[in-house]
Amino acid sequence: xxxxxxxxxxxxxxxxxxxxxxxxxxxxxxxxxxxxxxxxxxxxxxxxxxxxxxxxxxxxxxxxxxxxxxxxxxxxxxxxxxxxxxxxxxxxxxxxxxxxxxxxxxxxxxxx
Amino acid sequence: xxxxxxxxxxxxxxxxxxxxxxxxxxxxxxxxxxxxxxxxxxxxxxxxxxxxxxxxxxxxxxxxxxxxxxxxxxxxxxxxxxxxxxxxxxxxxxxxxxxxxxxxxxxxxxxxxx
Numbered sequence: 675x676x677x678x679x680x681x682x683x684x685x686x687x688x689x690x691x692x693x694x695x696x697x698x699x700x701x702x703x704x705x706x707x708x709x710x711x712x713x714x715x716x717x718x719x720x721x722x723x724x725x726x727x728x729x730x731x732x733x734x735x736x737x738x739x740x741x742x743x744x745x746x747x748x749x750x751x752x753x754x755x756x757x758x759x760x761x762x763x764x765x766x767x768x769x770x771x772x773x774x775x776x777x778x779x780x781x782x783x784x785x786x
Numbered sequence: 787x788x789x790x791x792x793x794x795x796x797x798x799x800x801x802x803x804x805x806x807x808x809x810x811x812x813x814x815x816x817x818x819x820x821x822x823x824x825x826x827x828x829x830x831x832x833x834x835x836x837x838x839x840x841x842x843x844x845x846x847x848x849x850x851x852x853x854x855x856x857x858x859x860x861x862x863x864x865x866x867x868x869x870x871x872x873x874x875x876x877x878x879x880x881x882x883x884x885x886x887x888x889x890x891x892x893x894x895x896x897x898x899x900x
Binding site: 676718721778779 | 831
């Protein structure tokens with residue numbers, strides 16, 4: 675099953691903060707976050723692994739709650755360049771971490 | 787960009803015709819993937835490969851086949867295209883960086899089936 679992302683869309687003014695959530699009904703091994711601008715390919719932002727290891731963009735932070743099977747992406751002091759659709763991709767415990775299942779995306783619009 | 791190219795970048799075809807999309811990588815990565823992206827559905831995995839001649843199905847594999855005869859090329863074939871296969875197709879590779887595998891995407895192919 676696809677992970678569920680919330681909200682589906684959010685509109686911010688430059689400098690405001692946002693949180694995007696990704697929830698799964700299955701036990702997670704990893705969560706991968708991507709941003710996609712219109713007409714372009716998704717771009718890797720961050721990966722979080724079960725056990726606490728993470729790697730990603732220096733200006734973006736995220737959390738991974740293994741018990742709740744969810745991850746949150748924190749966008750602080752948003753810039754115009756943050757606009758785009760954010761996707762989470764999940765790898766499942768017991769399955770292959772090389773196969774990801776993506777959520778439907780969250781559209782983030784940052785206005786001046 | 788992980789050295790991934792896709793061809794063609796745009797294609798318009800008619801229902802019932804065969805179509806082959808090509809993904810080419812230059813960095814010798816073992817894992818390669820084909821996704822389709824449709825409004826309201828996000829990215830959905832069609833097929834993936836874990837080595838030359840080693841492939842497996844994803845969640846939306848019906849109507850698609852793949853082949854990988856060389857490490858650098860992963861082909862996606864629509865044997866008889868249907869209008870429901872109109873979509874944007876992304877190829878991806880999995881790259882190990884600092885002990886963590888990350889997926890990187892190619893530029894995409896926009897396919898329209900009339």
